[in-house]
Amino acid sequence: MTVKTFRKKPVDVEAVKFTGWSSAIEIQTWLPGTLFVPRGYEHHLRYKREYDRSNGNVYPETAPSFLVIASADGPARVDEGDWIIKDGETVSFCNTSTFTQTYEAV
Numbered sequence: 001m002t003v004k005t006f007r008k009k010p011v012d013v014e015a016v017k018f019t020g021w022s023s024a025i026e027i028q029t030w031l032p033g034t035l036f037v038p039r040g041y042e043h044h045l046r047y048k049r050e051y052d053r054s055n056g057n058v059y060p061e062t063a064p065s066f067l068v069i070a071s072a073d074g075p076a077r078v079d080e081g082d083w084i085i086k087d088g089e090t091v092s093f094c095n096t097s098t099f100t101q102t103y104e105a106v
Contacts, residue, residue, distance in 0.1 A: 012106060013087045015099070018067055018078055027067065027084060031091065035068040043068070045077040069093065 016027055024036040037043045040060030050063035067078040069091060076093065078084060083099040085092045094102070 011087060013085050013103070015083050015085045015103065017083050017096070017099075018080055020065065020080055024065075024067060031069065031084065031086065033070050037066050037068060039063060039065045045075065 014030075016023065016030065018024065018027060021036070021038075024034075028034045028036065037045075040058055040063050042058050043066075045066070045068060046058060046063060050059055051057065052059055064080060066080065067084075068075050069078055069084065070076075071091060078093045082093050082095055085094070085099075085103075
């Protein structure tokens with residue numbers, strides 16, 4: 001038996017960075033079923049720190065907009081600045097730091 005070293009083949013993916021409302025419109029066209037949650041609006045994927053603990057309301061000034069994307073594990077939150085990656089039928093997302101370490105432009 002001869003042991004050899006192999007390199008994983010590079011895989012081309014499509015990706016887009018979520019930068020706010022204007023990119024959300026393009027993302028919703030590219031990835032149907034994506035939901036845009038505006039700044040300050042109520043949604044079950046909001047973090048606890050985005051709520052006023054005294055009355056339970058969402059802080060309109062500090063609760064940012066985000067996208068909700070269907071994933072294999074259920075609905076997932078994608079914050080502004082995060083990347084959405086589509087590899088065939090699989091959709092994933094990550095922050096900018098992870099994206100730049102993992103992917104390069106073709």
